[in-house]
Amino acid sequence: MNxxxxxxxxxxxxxxxxRQAIEETRLRVTNLTRDTVLATCMEIADSAAKRNKGxxxxxxxxxxxxxxxxxxxxxxxxxxxxxxxLVYLDRKKRIRKLVSDVPAWRLSACLxxxxxxxxxxxxxxxxxxxxxxxxxxxEVSAQPAPHPIAARNFTDSQH
Numbered sequence: 001m002n003x004x005x006x007x008x009x010x011x012x013x014x015x016x017x018x019r020q021a022i023e024e025t026r027l028r029v030t031n032l033t034r035d036t037v038l039a040t041c042m043e044i045a046d047s048a049a050k051r052n053k054g055x056x057x058x059x060x061x062x063x064x065x066x067x068x069x070x071x072x073x074x075x076x077x078x079x080x081x082x083x084x085x086l087v088y089l090d091r092k093k094r095i096r097k098l099v100s101d102v103p104a105w106r107l108s109a110c111l112x113x114x115x116x117x118x119x120x121x122x123x124x125x126x127x128x129x130x131x132x133x134x135x136x137x138x139e140v141s142a143q144p145a146p147h148p149i150a151a152r153n154f155t156d157s158q159h
Contacts, residue, residue: 027068028140029117033133038087038123040064040140045072054118055080061120068137072116074109077102083121088113093135100124 027042041064045051051069055061060082069075075086081104088097088110097110101121110116123129 036127039066045069066119070115085119085124087117
């Protein structure tokens with residue numbers, strides 16, 4: 001193998017590991033206004049392919065799980081197998097609209113939204129989340145840690 005081939009191979013490996021790290025990024029979503037946690041393992045749908053798939057094909061969401069779709073103003077629950085809560089956010093991560101327990105075969109939209117959180121049904125009620133509340137997104141390790149997780153602020157500028 002010549003030096004160019006080795007360099008190209010190394011570059012491919014580094015790019016593949018970066019792609020995997022990006023796909024494994026999870027977020028902790030905290031309601032700063034209510035001092036409650038909406039999700040501890042929020043996935044990010046920030047590409048067309050991820051936004052199109054959404055939660056389709058899943059059998060449910062465990063407590064603490066969810067999907068942040070960005071950018072997004074509207075979602076559907078066609079072919080979904082479980083109800084979800086929807087939290088629509090503006091660019092400053094303030095809640096613009098809440099929809100609880102959305103069953104399958106529904107459409108929902110908020111023209112003022114920049115993104116939407118899809119959460120397990122009942123999350124809005126359990127966390128007492130309300131219109132106007134502000135959320136914070138922190139990146140957390142995809143692997144469970146035995147000690148408190150070091151987190152960094154996750155902003156839209158990274159998307």
